[in-house]
Amino acid sequence: xxxxxxxxxxxxxxxxxxxxxxxxxxxxxxxxxxxxxxxxxxxxxxxxxxxxxxxxxxxxxxxxxxxxxxxxxxxxxxxxxxxxxxxxxxxxxxxxxxxxxxxxxxxxxxxxxxxxxxxxxxxxxxxxxxxxxxxxxxxxxxxxxxxxxxxxxxxxxxxxxxxxxxxxxxxxxxxxxxxxxxxxxxxxxxxxxxxxxxxxxxxxxxxxxxxxxxxxxxxxxxxxxxxxxxxxxxxxxxxxxxxxxxxxxxxxxxxxxxxxxxxxxxxxxxxxxxxxxxxxxxxxxxxxxxxxxxxxxxx
Amino acid sequence: xxxxxxxxxxxxxxxxxxxxxxxxxxxxxxxxxxxxxxxxxxxxxxxxxxxxxxxxxxxxxxxxxxxxxxxxxxxxxxxxxxxxxxxxxxxxxxxxxxxxxxxxxxxxxxxxxxxxxxxxxxxxxxxxxxxxxxxxxxxxxxxxxxxxxxxxxxxxxxxxxxxxxxxxxxxxxxxxxxxxxxxxxxxxxxxxxxxxxxxxxxxxxxxxxxxxxxxxxxxxxxxxxxxxxxxxxxxxxxxxxxxxxxxxxxxxxxxxxxxxxxxxxxxxxxxxxxxxxxxxxxxxxxxxxxxxxxxxxxx
Numbered sequence: 001x002x003x004x005x006x007x008x009x010x011x012x013x014x015x016x017x018x019x020x021x022x023x024x025x026x027x028x029x030x031x032x033x034x035x036x037x038x039x040x041x042x043x044x045x046x047x048x049x050x051x052x053x054x055x056x057x058x059x060x061x062x063x064x065x066x067x068x069x070x071x072x073x074x075x076x077x078x079x080x081x082x083x084x085x086x087x088x089x090x091x092x093x094x095x096x097x098x099x100x101x102x103x104x105x106x107x108x109x110x111x112x113x114x115x116x117x118x119x120x121x122x123x124x125x126x127x128x129x130x131x132x133x134x135x136x137x138x139x140x141x142x143x144x145x146x147x148x149x150x151x152x153x154x155x156x157x158x159x160x161x162x163x164x165x166x167x168x169x170x171x172x173x174x175x176x177x178x179x180x181x182x183x184x185x186x187x188x189x190x191x192x193x194x195x196x197x198x199x200x201x202x203x204x205x206x207x208x209x210x211x212x213x214x215x216x217x218x219x220x221x222x223x224x225x226x227x228x229x230x231x232x233x234x235x236x237x238x239x240x241x242x243x244x245x246x247x248x249x250x251x252x253x254x255x256x257x258x259x260x261x262x263x264x265x266x267x268x269x270x271x272x273x274x275x276x277x278x279x280x281x282x283x284x285x286x287x288x289x290x291x292x293x294x295x296x297x298x299x
Numbered sequence: 300x301x302x303x304x305x306x307x308x309x310x311x312x313x314x315x316x317x318x319x320x321x322x323x324x325x326x327x328x329x330x331x332x333x334x335x336x337x338x339x340x341x342x343x344x345x346x347x348x349x350x351x352x353x354x355x356x357x358x359x360x361x362x363x364x365x366x367x368x369x370x371x372x373x374x375x376x377x378x379x380x381x382x383x384x385x386x387x388x389x390x391x392x393x394x395x396x397x398x399x400x401x402x403x404x405x406x407x408x409x410x411x412x413x414x415x416x417x418x419x420x421x422x423x424x425x426x427x428x429x430x431x432x433x434x435x436x437x438x439x440x441x442x443x444x445x446x447x448x449x450x451x452x453x454x455x456x457x458x459x460x461x462x463x464x465x466x467x468x469x470x471x472x473x474x475x476x477x478x479x480x481x482x483x484x485x486x487x488x489x490x491x492x493x494x495x496x497x498x499x500x501x502x503x504x505x506x507x508x509x510x511x512x513x514x515x516x517x518x519x520x521x522x523x524x525x526x527x528x529x530x531x532x533x534x535x536x537x538x539x540x541x542x543x544x545x546x547x548x549x550x551x552x553x554x555x556x557x558x559x560x561x562x563x564x565x566x567x568x569x570x571x572x573x574x575x576x577x578x579x580x581x582x583x584x585x586x587x588x589x590x591x592x593x594x595x596x597x598x
Contacts, residue, residue, distance in 0.1 A: 026359070028355055028429065029355070030355045054330070055329060057336070061323075063321075065402060068399065073400055078384075078385060082383050084383050093376055096372065096376050103367045107414045115408055116323065130319070130327065147446065149359075153387070163358055163360065
């Protein structure tokens, strides 16, 4: 990191940019930080457009049935957030109202309706669920931005949040098309980081889809790394490139020319990109490289 | 309604516009429907800009402590959705993984972490929570778009969803400024609906903040209606104008010139506006009034 900032300095910078930190793992953005988030997303969408990607806006929930196909509940159940609602029985509702009318913090939920959904943990799962049981003749390029949820034990503003925005570009098709998509994307990103002067390196990482010794595929994956993270200053992953082989094609029965489809994705963590720019260039938008500069017309 | 469409016709129209319906109360949008959602939001933002509103992007959750200040848990607990996560105890997590690895539908959650948040039920609650304990010298105009959540027993595409997008313009300040904000907004909207040829009328409605005979304020509110809905074809509310008096000013200790602040909001249900346009003008964007037309360049 060229410029190490103390956390109090960073805190002041974030306030100046209109970022309000909520202790439980979320941010509110307004003013320059909100404009920067949009500027960054236009950049990501421009990269998606280079692949003629079709854009989708997916729901905030995935069905448990679909997410279960990815082995998520075995590997990442500790990170999952589930949307629940109260049992509609009138007596239960009244008990809830009495117990929680003036809660100071923690709710007592009582009996719940059946739980069949999960708050989106990663944007691209929606793409495989959307394409399930389809048969493709040529590669599909899709982009989507989703609010994603990961329950952690500790949070830090922009760096590690319970809820955060993720933009993804996804390719589903034959193995060669997916590899070409990932290698071309990596080369383009490498040129971009160099031009922008952002100290980002590509580093092999453990594939999150098979993470943890609990899962037998962990060892296979260690032999054949399929995830490259975009690591800022040797410390913070602001995005990743992932080669899933035909894992999702098999899980969701997506075929490409008669065989389980291959897939790969390029993922961008929007809040971490904001963090990267503030930490690297400071809180004055005028000092940011031109590619990140924002119109100051917005209030 | 000038043109009554059968539900199968509407279903075909929605598919043509890139809308995929998920039975549990959500939609996926792409192509023309996604472009229309963005076009509509630019329209709402233009109206917000007429008030020089400051835009905020709030988190997807409200703290239970804040939402409890509005009496929500007494009046609307049946609509609420709560984000929950599993107890991080290793044995609990393993039990969850074993019970849910290949769920066909319903999850067995087991022990949970403490629940201290609620998925946003209406966009404007965030504004009052954000301004709490502040003292204002002049009116504040704020706009925000939020994904909102209301658990219902039945859903219909675009009309009634568990999750949907809501754009709001909010005024917090003195009583006169808030009344002026609402009456000017209503006049502007009335002119817009006339120009666009949308059959929308303004109708008194029961204030949702005090709804239901369970709540003593229900009767006071019946004498003094404070909510006007924008009703399409005598049937579907696509938005509303709300005068809260100083209810939120008191609940969140927001002062204006030494007194509890008054507030009002104008709310737009984005999916219901899409529904209105498709039902009224059909699924061919070329047949939509110019104000709703979208560039067809997007894939």
